[in-house]
Amino acid sequence: MNSLLDHVRRHADLYADRFGYAPTPFPGLGVVRQLQPGELQVAVQKPLIAICLQGRKRVTMGTSSFDYGAGEALVITADVPTISQITEASPAAPYYALALELDAAVLRALSAEADLGAVDTAPVRIQPADPDVTDAALRLMRLLDRPAAQPVLAEGLLRELHYWMLTGRHGAAIRGLGAADSHADRIARAVAQIRQNFASALRIADLAEVARMSESSFHQHFRAITTLSPLQFQKQLRLIEARRLMLTQGAAIAHAAHAVGYESVPQFTRDYARLFGTPPGRDMRDARLSA
The missing domain is CATH 1.10.10 (Arc Repressor Mutant, subunit A)
Incomplete structure (x- = not known):
């Protein structure tokens, strides 16, 4: 686990953006770094596994909250709305995590070949990180230092990573994604x-x-x-995308509202405040002050 932390730390320290995310050349795989406990972040997550390597994080879905720290994995197996917050991080000991979006096509192909057990339908769960999963992730992260080997080995290692997730201790949680x-x-x-x-x-x-x-x-x-209902799901996607446009591109409130499909800016403002706890104008001012 320490070796994986070392590779994640080095990549994140070099490439993390101002939101703390550093993508890799490998599809769906990225690393996260945060230097201090953060504000609440609302998102509609795609199915993923996030392995915490240092620090702690809390994720809330509906009325259920999940806390996880170093050596534990958050497994999300459906597109679900979550509210997350880094709860333990500092400049001396930042929060570091590795996150992989689960590839349903790869899981389906592996499911056709593997002898699998029962399915657990809970969409969010915390488990100790599986050693086979962290070992495959470490070998994948090592490829960052060997770009010539990436076209040859990366796809196979990503497939292996999915195999260990599907057949290991995380398997019951994600097998539904592999069922055609x-x-x-x-x-x-x-x-x-x-x-x-x-x-x-x-x-x-x-x-x-x-x-x-x-x-x-x-x-x-x-x-x-x-x-969520389909309309509620769409609404959250719209509001999250509007917030991204305002935070990362400096879009005006009205422009962001219309860009995501709102016809009424006052309605957008009301919906935004209900989801994020503050109106968009104040949220943007707070974000600029925080930055």
């Missing part, structure tokens, strides 16, 4: 459609068709898996 044509798989197709077109008007009939479900069945399974 399961309810989770069908809802994931509809979620991808919403993510791609979140600024457009939502047609439930079209989404139900993508999921190959009746509208009533689609509503039921969508809420069971994501904890």
Whole structure:
């Protein structure tokens, strides 16, 4: 684990952006660094595994909160809204984590070959990091120093990383993602459609068709898996994207509202304050002062 921390620390210290995120050349894999406890961050997460290597973090989904620290892994197996906060970090001992978005296509291919057990449908869980997973992650991070080897070895190591997650102690939590044509798989197709077109008007009939479900069945399974209705899911995506536009691109409030599909700026302001706890103008001022 210490070797993995060393490689994550070196990459994050060199490449982390002002939000503390440093991508890697490998699809879906990035590292996180934070120098102090932070503000609440709202997001609609994609399925992922995040391995904490130093510091602590709290993630809340609905009425449930999950605290995890060094040596533990956060596993999220559905597109769910979360509120997260770094709770332990300092310049002397920053928060470091490695995060990988789970590739459903790779999981499906592996599921067809592997002998798998039961499925745990809980969308968020904390577990000790699996040694086989951290070993594969370490070998992948070592490739950062050997760019000539990346085109040859990276894809295989990513596949191996998914294999150990699927068959190890994290497996029960993510096996539903590898089950072809399961309810989770069908809802994931509809979620991808919403993510791609979140600024457009939502047609439930079209989404139900993508999921190959009746509208009533689609509503039921969508809420069971994501904890939100399709309209609530779209609204959170819109507000999160608007906040990103204002924070990273300096977009004006009205411009950000219209860019994500709002016709009414006052309605946008009300929805924004409900989700983030403060109106967008004050939120941007606080962000500039914090920066």
